[in-house]
Amino acid sequence: SAVISQKPSRDICQRGTSLTIQCQVDSQVTMMFWYRQQPGQSLTLIATANQGSEATYESGFVIDKFPISRPNLTFSTLTVSNMSPEDSSIYLCSASGGETEAFFGQGTRLTVV
Amino acid sequence: GIQVEQSPPDLILQEGANSTLRCNFSDSVNNLQWFHQNPWGQLINLFYIPSGTKQNGRLSATTVATERYSLLYISSSQTTDSGVYFCAPETSGSRLTFGEGTQLTVNP
Numbered sequence: 001s002a003v004i005s006q007k008p009s010r011d012i013c014q015r016g017t018s019l020t021i022q023c024q025v026d027s028q029v030t031m032m033f034w035y036r037q038q039p040g041q042s043l044t045l046i047a048t049a050n051q052g053s054e055a056t057y058e059s060g061f062v063i064d065k066f067p068i069s070r071p072n073l074t075f076s077t078l079t080v081s082n083m084s085p086e087d088s089s090i091y092l093c094s095a096s097g098g099e100t101e102a103f104f105g106q107g108t109r110l111t112v113v
Numbered sequence: 114g115i116q117v118e119q120s121p122p123d124l125i126l127q128e129g130a131n132s133t134l135r136c137n138f139s140d141s142v143n144n145l146q147w148f149h150q151n152p153w154g155q156l157i158n159l160f161y162i163p164s165g166t167k168q169n170g171r172l173s174a175t176t177v178a179t180e181r182y183s184l185l186y187i188s189s190s191q192t193t194d195s196g197v198y199f200c201a202p203e204t205s206g207s208r209l210t211f212g213e214g215t216q217l218t219v220n221p
Binding site (some may be wrong): 001030031033041042043044045048056058090092094096098099100101102103104106107109 | 143144146148154155156158161199201206207208209210211212213214
């Protein structure tokens with residue numbers, strides 16, 4: 001199983017600012033994803049982080065708001081841009097080998113004030 | 114996109130009781146995974162189960178892909194089983210669609 005480290009684990013940010021979340025996997029993985037979990041709700045897929053190319057975004061999520069990088073097979077970042085209180089959520093990084101079980105980081109609890 | 118329905122939404126048990134959680138999904142899927150989210154928010158993968166039955170200790174899962182449902186069985190529940198249980202069918206590109214979850218509370 002893969003071990004995924006996410007940081008920061010939590011942050012409180014001012015509206016209008018941006019936060020970059022880092023995700024480090026302890027082994028090379030084929031697939032990396034970013035999810036959002038709003039308070040009391042389920043997880044929603046934001047995008048697939050593609051190694052060496054632009055991320056693939058799900059409906060309702062755009063690159064200008066959630067730019068994603070994946071420079072190699074073990075690391076990805078998600079930036080939450082121009083934040084508003086509605087962006088207060090848990091953001092989770094996930095990794096899998098493709099057609100295998102998915103593993104999750106511990107999440108980043110973001111509060112926007 | 115695929116629709117995922119979990120039942121029951123909430124479940125309260127006494128320690129030692131057994132339970133069955135259900136997950137219905139609307140389309141054909143490549144596989145299905147079950148997760149447990151503990152009270153601290155950590156998601157733990159319980160089963161990767163495209164079809165058939167798997168067992169892991171007190172937990173077992175069955176997926177009947179042709180009928181588009183999966184079941185998670187918890188036997189002899191313990192207080193540490195408390196949390197939210199999610200099923201997540203996998204569609205193209207290894208993307209997971211999560212159900213709304215079952216909130217399980219096990220009382221001592």
